[in-house]
Amino acid sequence: MSASLAVGLVAVLALVFVVMRGQPDAGGPGNAGGVGAIGSPDSVVLTEERPGGPPESTPDSFQVAEDELRRAVEAHNRAFQAGDLGGYLKIFDQGDAELLEQQTNTFDNLRKLPFEEAAFEVQQGEGLAKDAFGNWISFSFDVTLEHRFDGVDLRPVAEWYRWTVAKAGENAPPTVTAVTGTPATSGDSETDSYPAPWDSWPDISVVTTEHTVVLTRSAQADMGARVAPLAEQAAVADLDFWARNGDTGTPVPARYMIVLAKGEDEQGNLFRRSKRQATEAGISISMLSSSPEEGSWYVGGSRIVTNSNAWYFGDVDGGVDELRELFHHEIAHSLLAPLEHGASLSSLDKWVVEGFAEYVATHGQSLDEDGQTPETRAYVRGERDRPFEGRIPDNASWDLHGLVGVNYQLSHLAMQMIAERYGEQKAVAFVLAHYRGKTADAALTEVLGIGREDFERQWAEYVRAKFA
Numbered sequence: 115m116s117a118s119l120a121v122g123l124v125a126v127l128a129l130v131f132v133v134m135r136g137q138p139d140a141g142g143p144g145n146a147g148g149v150g151a152i153g154s155p156d157s158v159v160l161t162e163e164r165p166g167g168p169p170e171s172t173p174d175s176f177q178v179a180e181d182e183l184r185r186a187v188e189a190h191n192r193a194f195q196a197g198d199l200g201g202y203l204k205i206f207d208q209g210d211a212e213l214l215e216q217q218t219n220t221f222d223n224l225r226k227l228p229f230e231e232a233a234f235e236v237q238q239g240e241g242l243a244k245d246a247f248g249n250w251i252s253f254s255f256d257v258t259l260e261h262r263f264d265g266v267d268l269r270p271v272a273e274w275y276r277w278t279v280a281k282a283g284e285n286a287p288p289t290v291t292a293v294t295g296t297p298a299t300s301g302d303s304e305t306d307s308y309p310a311p312w313d314s315w316p317d318i319s320v321v322t323t324e325h326t327v328v329l330t331r332s333a334q335a336d337m338g339a340r341v342a343p344l345a346e347q348a349a350v351a352d353l354d355f356w357a358r359n360g361d362t363g364t365p366v367p368a369r370y371m372i373v374l375a376k377g378e379d380e381q382g383n384l385f386r387r388s389k390r391q392a393t394e395a396g397i398s399i400s401m402l403s404s405s406p407e408e409g410s411w412y413v414g415g416s417r418i419v420t421n422s423n424a425w426y427f428g429d430v431d432g433g434v435d436e437l438r439e440l441f442h443h444e445i446a447h448s449l450l451a452p453l454e455h456g457a458s459l460s461s462l463d464k465w466v467v468e469g470f471a472e473y474v475a476t477h478g479q480s481l482d483e484d485g486q487t488p489e490t491r492a493y494v495r496g497e498r499d500r501p502f503e504g505r506i507p508d509n510a511s512w513d514l515h516g517l518v519g520v521n522y523q524l525s526h527l528a529m530q531m532i533a534e535r536y537g538e539q540k541a542v543a544f545v546l547a548h549y550r551g552k553t554a555d556a557a558l559t560e561v562l563g564i565g566r567e568d569f570e571r572q573w574a575e576y577v578r579a580k581f582a
């Protein structure tokens with residue numbers, strides 16, 4: 115159960131693409147996102163528009179003007195908006211049946227989703243232009259699906275597609291021969307929010323409740339319908355908690371998108387291509403807003419992905435409490451996600467983030483009801499290889515030493531102690547201060563009036579007393 119950030123790329127709009135013909139397969143990767151002068155003969159070069167117009171074609175080169183690509187993507191987008199499948203498919207390689215089927219599925223899936231807005235937009239070109247036969251070129255080109263789900267996203271977000279575009283000659287239309295995700299520049303994912311369920315699944319099923327949107331494969335639609343009421347209960351409970359304790363001036367999402375993945379491989383490959391094997395039951399993936407706000411990049415909204423092969427999905431009667439708790443926890447992450455921006459992106463302290471989500475999901479539960487308690491008790495009592503030294507779990511050692519479950523519970527207890535001693539509203543104010551950019555230590559001092567050392571000492575005493 116973790117929170118993750120899909121770090122977006124800063125869009126660099128190139129105004130003219132010049133594709134130089136050269137020796138096949140020579141040269142390096144193109145001018146990645148940069149803007150500059152004409153480079154090696156094989157690269158797609160991005161140049162700024164010049165007052166005198168774009169550079170001329172020479173006998174050894176032909177231009178792919180940005181205008182041409184922009185017009186093609188605009189036509190693609192108009193067809194998408196109009197529900198015109200034929201027009202939507204026109205840009206793709208008409209000889210590639212697999213690609214056409216995949217894109218037909220994506221088109222049909224997108225038409226079922228509750229978008230407030232959605233549009234395909236031109237971003238940037240980069241990569242290697244090949245000229246294997248001297249009469250065609252291909253290069254990569256990024257297109258985003260700018261979108262906002264009704265209630266789910268506070269700001270528009272973007273899914274980044276990398277299209278491979280071929281052009282058979284100067285007068286031939288640009289043709290998309292392959293679709294994948296744009297490589298991410300940082301973070302735990304190789305891509306930037308790609309692939310989405312609408313790219314991955316042949317047929318998507320959408321169940322909406324007042325506060326949730328649950329996505330499954332159509333073959334799992336019955337499971338989607340069974341779990342949606344539990345997700346709704348969790349969303350209502352979290353929004354109630356927020357209404358009682360949150361900051362009324364801070365907007366939070368009114369709805370939460372929950373996606374049921376099948377198995378660990380898919381768990382790590384929806385809205386991201388995780389660099390590590392996904393083992394978590396659920397994750398809240400933050401989606402970066404597609405444009406900055408007052409000079410800072412904010413999270414626009416989030417996507418909760420859960421592994422529906424986990425046992426409690428198969429036996430809703432037996433696992434109903436665990437499933438609701440999972441939704442509670444992930445929705446608590448998604449509730450605060452749009453506060454993340456600038457320096458706080460990917461740098462939040464896990465003990466605050468996970469402590470808050472656990473507190474919201476399970477407060478009121480006794481230690482005996484928590485399956486984690488025996489292990490944590492043994493650790494705190496010094497019955498494990500690593501001694502308990504009274505330190506708040508830090509990010510660097512969070513996943514080490516086989517203590518992940520222990521760290522969740524110890525962080526939960528830190529939040530519980532704050533709530534008991536200062537009140538729930540103060541506990542939330544402390545968490546918000548951290549999300550808004552203060553270090554956890556500064557937030558402790560400024561919101562709770564306690565220094566880090568005192569806090570840690572009080573927490574260690576609290577925890578030792580709990581597990582005595």
Ligand SMILES: [Zn+2]
Pocket residue numbers: 115116117443447467468471
């Ligand atoms: Zn979590």
